[in-house]
Amino acid sequence: MKSAVKAAAGPALSMVNARRQTLQALTLGSVVLLSGCATARKEPAAVDKERSSWTGRLGLTIASDPPQSFSAGFSLSGNAETGQLSLSSPLGSTLAAMHWQPGSAVLNQGGKEQRFNSLDELVTQTSGTPIPIRALFAWLRGEPETVEGWQADLSSLPDGRLHAQRLQPLPTAELRLVFD
Structure with missing residues (x-):
């Protein structure tokens, strides 16, 4: 059975x-x-210390009364001594163009040209707050540079992001850059 x-x-x-x-x-x-279709995690790119041009988006927020906020596309080339910066709207139209060299900085905006004695003066007048330009170029190259009152987070730079904050003097300010 x-x-x-x-x-x-x-x-x-x-x-x-x-x-x-x-x-x-x-x-x-x-x-x-x-597993063949899976995408491997992209390793962050190394920071190029010789780099002299950047493109992407930037945002600047100033905790003033009333608060101010600005964002734009940007194309930056040069260094703290000589260079140019173009700001554009999300649709690609040019909002402003700046160029500078020792002893002179020029802002072209809406068909008008304004001249300044330095890039620091131009940036302070147009943004409403001082931004440490020399340090900003160092940060862009991945070089930590100390500026009193400012903190820069360079940890995301290999991933195409830079974040810097001014804590003192008031009002505080926050600068964010995202690179293409």
């Missing part, structure tokens, strides 16, 4: 084993295919 049951169950057990093996093969195949 046992052999009759075994003989009758044999094809059924074979069928279950065949299904199990097929399911295991399909599962293994799916895992292999999915």
Whole structure:
């Protein structure tokens, strides 16, 4: 009787084993295919200390009364001594263009040209707050530079982000850059 049951169950057990093996093969195949499609985590790019041009988006917030906030696309080239900066709207139209060299800084905005004695003066007048330009260029190259009252977070620079805050003097200010 046992052999009759075994003989009758044999094809059924074979069928279950065949299904199990097929399911295991399909599962293994799916895992292999999915792992082939998976995207490896992109390693952060190294910071280029020789770099002299950047593009992306910037945001500046000043905790004044009333608070001021500004954001734009930007294209920056040069250094703290000589360079140019173009600011653009989300639609790509030029909001302002600045260029500077020792002893002179020029702002072109809305068909009007304004001249300043320095880039620091131009930035303070146009943004409403002083921004440490020399330190900003160092931060962009990944070089930590201390500026009294400011804190720069360079940890996300390899991922294309720079965040700097002025805590003193009041009002506080926050500068965020995201690079293309």
